[in-house]
Amino acid sequence: MKPARTLLFSILAATVVVASFTLAGAQGPGPIADPKSEKQAGFPADLYSWVIPPDNPQTPAKIALGKALFFDDRLSADGKISCDHCHAPAKGFTDQLPTSMGIRAQFGQRNAPTVLNALFNVTQFWDGRAPSLEAQVQGPVTNPVEMGMKSTDDAVAKVKAIPEYGKQFQDVFGHDVTFADIERAIAAYERTQLAFDSPFDKFIAGDPSAISDSAKRGWSIFNGKGRCMSCHAWNPTQPLFTDQKFHNIGVSAHNANFVPLARKALDTLSQSGGNAEEIDKLAIGTDMSGLGRFLVTKQPHDIGAFRTMSLRNLLVTQPYFHDGSQVTLWDTIDHYNKGGVQNPYLDGGIVPLGLSEAEEDDLVAFLASLTSPEYADAAKQEYDLQFKRSRTNRPQRDTAAANGDNGRGPGLAGPFGDIGPPQTDENPALLGGD
Amino acid sequence: MTRRSIALATAAGAAAILAVVMHAPRLRAQPAPPLPVHQVPVSKNGGTVVMLCDGKTSVEVKGLKPGESMPHAQAVEIARQLMAQWQREHPSEKWEMAQQEHQTDQSPQPVPAPSAASGAGTAAAKPTGAKLQSKGTQQGDTYASFTDRDYKVWKNETDNFVAQGNQLFHDGAAVGGTIGVSCDMCHPDGSNTHPETYPKYQVQLQRVALLRDMIDWCIENPLKGKALDPNDTRLRALEAYILAQRKGVALDYGKH
Numbered sequence: 001m002k003p004a005r006t007l008l009f010s011i012l013a014a015t016v017v018v019a020s021f022t023l024a025g026a027q028g029p030g031p032i033a034d035p036k037s038e039k040q041a042g043f044p045a046d047l048y049s050w051v052i053p054p055d056n057p058q059t060p061a062k063i064a065l066g067k068a069l070f071f072d073d074r075l076s077a078d079g080k081i082s083c084d085h086c087h088a089p090a091k092g093f094t095d096q097l098p099t100s101m102g103i104r105a106q107f108g109q110r111n112a113p114t115v116l117n118a119l120f121n122v123t124q125f126w127d128g129r130a131p132s133l134e135a136q137v138q139g140p141v142t143n144p145v146e147m148g149m150k151s152t153d154d155a156v157a158k159v160k161a162i163p164e165y166g167k168q169f170q171d172v173f174g175h176d177v178t179f180a181d182i183e184r185a186i187a188a189y190e191r192t193q194l195a196f197d198s199p200f201d202k203f204i205a206g207d208p209s210a211i212s213d214s215a216k217r218g219w220s221i222f223n224g225k226g227r228c229m230s231c232h233a234w235n236p237t238q239p240l241f242t243d244q245k246f247h248n249i250g251v252s253a254h255n256a257n258f259v260p261l262a263r264k265a266l267d268t269l270s271q272s273g274g275n276a277e278e279i280d281k282l283a284i285g286t287d288m289s290g291l292g293r294f295l296v297t298k299q300p301h302d303i304g305a306f307r308t309m310s311l312r313n314l315l316v317t318q319p320y321f322h323d324g325s326q327v328t329l330w331d332t333i334d335h336y337n338k339g340g341v342q343n344p345y346l347d348g349g350i351v352p353l354g355l356s357e358a359e360e361d362d363l364v365a366f367l368a369s370l371t372s373p374e375y376a377d378a379a380k381q382e383y384d385l386q387f388k389r390s391r392t393n394r395p396q397r398d399t400a401a402a403n404g405d406n407g408r409g410p411g412l413a414g415p416f417g418d419i420g421p422p423q424t425d426e427n428p429a430l431l432g433g434d
Numbered sequence: 435m436t437r438r439s440i441a442l443a444t445a446a447g448a449a450a451i452l453a454v455v456m457h458a459p460r461l462r463a464q465p466a467p468p469l470p471v472h473q474v475p476v477s478k479n480g481g482t483v484v485m486l487c488d489g490k491t492s493v494e495v496k497g498l499k500p501g502e503s504m505p506h507a508q509a510v511e512i513a514r515q516l517m518a519q520w521q522r523e524h525p526s527e528k529w530e531m532a533q534q535e536h537q538t539d540q541s542p543q544p545v546p547a548p549s550a551a552s553g554a555g556t557a558a559a560k561p562t563g564a565k566l567q568s569k570g571t572q573q574g575d576t577y578a579s580f581t582d583r584d585y586k587v588w589k590n591e592t593d594n595f596v597a598q599g600n601q602l603f604h605d606g607a608a609v610g611g612t613i614g615v616s617c618d619m620c621h622p623d624g625s626n627t628h629p630e631t632y633p634k635y636q637v638q639l640q641r642v643a644l645l646r647d648m649i650d651w652c653i654e655n656p657l658k659g660k661a662l663d664p665n666d667t668r669l670r671a672l673e674a675y676i677l678a679q680r681k682g683v684a685l686d687y688g689k690h
Binding site for chain 1: 577579581583584586587590591594
């Protein structure tokens with residue numbers, strides 16, 4: 001594996017020093033966890049300059065402190081869960097589980113999003129309930145099924161009691177440990193995880209041989225028939241393959257009856273005052289998780305809507321969707337191809353796509369070309385596994401629905417499930433009611 | 435319309451009325467006829483005749499063999515001679531300068547989000563719960579709410595595209611010119627390209643022209659290149675640059 005290049009030699013040096021006495025593991029996370037160079041094909045310099053907050057500038061000492069905290073089990077109530085428990089660098093800063101396992105082997109309701117390029121997200125978490133990487137830190141630390149600290153004060157007290165951190169906080173921030181500074185340091189480390197330099201980036205930079213013909217056809221389908229670009233937006237200024245917005249693509253509709261669930265959520269939130277910790281608990285620990293963005297905005301159009309995720313390094317961040325419900329990229333594309341799962345809040349852009357299996361193979365080849373060099377080997381292995389599975393096992397493939405052959409034209413096909421009134425061709429305004 | 439035609443139309447019903455009262459013929463999908471190509475007179479003594487985009491004004495470059503390009507200074511001088519000749523022949527024509535000052539950015543400003551909480555955390559002590567409000571993100575319907583980030587990205591992409599056009603405007607060879615002449619030599623900063631007056635009837639082409647038709651025309655004469663494909667990124671970037679140079683000028687199609 002190609003060693004990751006460092007931002008500055010001093011960062012690496014400081015990291016090694018800190019890591020040597022704070023890491024529980026003997027080996028440490030290795031070079032794959034090191035800060036990444038900005039010298040990568042496709043690195044968005046303009047965007048980068050916009051997203052580093054002026055009140056939390058990147059410094060080598062702060063990054064080293066943040067890295068030590070990121071890999072420190074002692075940030076959790078039982079001293080066994082660190083950030084990298086669910087955001088492991090070797091697994092693309094995820095845990096490669098459908099939903100994450102936190103303290104005392106409890107499972108949450110959401111798939112761990114990657115830290116790679118997370119600095120470019122307008123909001124954090126699947127429902128955007130945190131506006132920054134700093135604000136994101138508290139959620140897992142105090143969530144009872146994640147790291148399980150009773151409060152941020154408890155977390156501060158615990159870090160304060162660790163002698164080697166005292167001097168570091170003094171050096172970096174000029175005062176004793178505070179939770180805001182823990183947030184700042186961890187966010188600063190996370191902002192070093194730049195993931196570009198993929199074959200696709202080299203293709204865009206002018207090397208026509210950087211990606212395969214199949215990937216080139218996939219890029220064309222991505223922009224055309226597949227309609228992927230509408231939400232997984234890419235441009236040189238913001239080359240992340242996300243519009244940073246929230247869409248209901250019918251994932252929760254597999255197992256959620258949205259309307260009563262939304263009523264229950266509104267009741268719960270109005271009783272408790274609906275503060276951030278409450279929302280965090282509902283999102284991670286209850287069946288209301290499937291309501292997605294609605295828990296944050298309480299707007300009906302956000303029911304079942306989740307943030308559009310970046311498509312980079314997908315072959316090391318499997319499985320897919322907010323609940324990790326899809327195993328392979330083929331399953332994920334099959335889901336879109338059949339027009340998602342119908343529900344009253346389905347995004348208007350989700351329609352049957354009529355993609356053939358060969359076209360889906362091309363799309364996956366394109367997605368595979370979005371792999372950064374440090375994950376090339378792992379991604380190749382995962383691609384082979386998924387490819388093999390996709391030849392025999394396609395649980396989401398519904399060719400009739402994809403082609404609009406379910407008795408309706410494209411755009412209306414698909415089962416309505418157990419949600420809402422049965423779908424008919426009549427004008428919904430004339431269906432009655434009051 | 436004649437009384438007879440009205441009587442006929444009434445009898446034939448509403449559909450027929452439409453057919454009769456329609457003035458313009460319905461445009462069907464078909465390729466536009468090829469643009470005329472001006473035959474530049476052959477030099478008497480082995481040089482190259484360079485023609486202005488009006489299809490009339492021309493200057494001969496002595497000793498410039500087919501396939502040869504001029505040094506920059508000579509190309510500038512040839513462009514100057516062409517323009518001087520054109521201005522002598524058209525003393526009353528006003529040469530429209532490119533917009534001197536760019537107008538201030540008029541892109542719509544996003545409505546500020548109601549939450550004032552900053553995620554970066556400016557104070558050590560923060561009220562629990564206040565900070566997990568989302569700022570600057572989707573407040574309304576998905577397709578009708580844009581953040582300040584969105585506007586910044588759009589502006590950056592547009593400005594970069596215009597900057598690429600600016601580069602091509604100053605580099606004849608990059609748009610397929612063969613003799614060293616570039617767009618800026620006759621149109622410094624895009625002056626007198628009047629993009630706001632298109633579509634309009636152009637005598638050289640004997641048809642209604644779009645701005646891109648005239649860009650192609652100038653690439654053929656005097657740059658001595660080949661017309662670009664309508665989907666060629668270079669043509670689109672040149673068009674973007676020329677339009678950007680006239681930001682704020684009112685549209686006035688058909689104007690001469």
